[in-house]
Amino acid sequence: MIIIVTGTDTGVGKTVTTAALAVRYGPGTIVVKPAQTGIGTDEPDISVVERLTGCEVAEFTRLEDPLAPDTAARRRGIAIPPISEHTARIRELARTHDTVIVEGAGGLLVRLDNDGGTLSDLAAGLARDHLVQVYVVTRVGLGTLNHTELTVNALRSRNLEPAGLVLGAVPKTLGLAEECNLAELPRVTGVPIVAALPDGAGGLDPERFRTEVDSWLSDCP
Template sequence: MTRVVVVTGTDTGVGKTIATATLAARALAAGERVLVVKPVQTGIGPDSPEPADVDTVSALAAVDVQELARLREPLAPDTAARLQGVSIPTVREHVTRIRELLPAYDRVIVEGAGGLLVRLDAEGGTLLDLARDLTFALRRAEGSPVEVVVVCRAGLGTLNHTELTVTALRAVQVEPAGLIIGSWPAEPGVAETCNRTDLPRVTGVPLLAVLPAGAGALAPEAFGAAAPTWFV
């Protein structure tokens, strides 16, 4: 069984948090003990009007969550930490912490920040490094695969952005497990309709789920009931 799922996106704002909640809700419905980990959350301060990503996931999917670092400025983590004058964990430390959490759960879902190459620490470590290091560490230790899920947009530009992300993963010998379209419009146009077919065709990665626009605004009960139906 897959113990760890890493959720990345082709960019910021593509729907990673709602995709993470969807994956968590499905695993919970299957009877699994689920934890969602956010290595670094940016853009959250004492007076922030928006909830942190882990709070959104917890509210929608009713699973355990952990946030390993939080920064005020809505910037890449390394930049936000530098401006705030604080140190943040390295990617190596995140990998160690995630592995320490594994025994208590059947599935740990790790949500990245921004896109795959956004720097998560001051040493230049990225989510790509985290996904690679987790993949090889768990493969050696217990033969357990790590699934990497790529969340992408539905509209114009998504084919290029998604292929770039998939290519970067394959360059470090990490094969993506699937794609999730993070926000599907109620009235898709020709670009969205074609992209839904073309995304798996051009990347060679299966389409796992298509999430309707506004899914994150559903009440938790409705979200939990609907989430399994969004998988293809």
């Protein structure tokens, strides 16, 4: 199986969601980050996943500036691999692993190569010959309805039906918008909320993180 983790924006909780899914699927899982930017500014996403889960990881492209991958590459005059190459490498990993989890960069339509290829293109290409599940990680607060519906509609335009919505960082205390959006998100998108990760989950020690994953992903298929 190939799982794609995308988000409505940057900083919504994709990396922690990716780690949680890796724990859920267990041995035989590899996590792939096709493009990582901002190397040297923060702990790389793939390192966060490896620390929290202990699972096998792979990173295809590393770029210095904390920008969208194609912007970071063009700024430095770097040629980065096309989506077709990423797709081929992921297919090969799927031959030797039970589950491949792919974490995107930023939102669904962020360019991952110099030719305008996106995570949407990668997912659609993989879905031609593999079982692909796509999870959309989103915020629960004000503004999330528009961003989430746009992302879901973009996936459906590629014949990709999301497997579920994941709330990436749910605060301990919910305000009016958060309370309403728990019902509004599935209503406006037609996609169920299948997981809710508490704010700060990525800061837990690995043992506690792994112990609590099942409670966060209780409705995840």
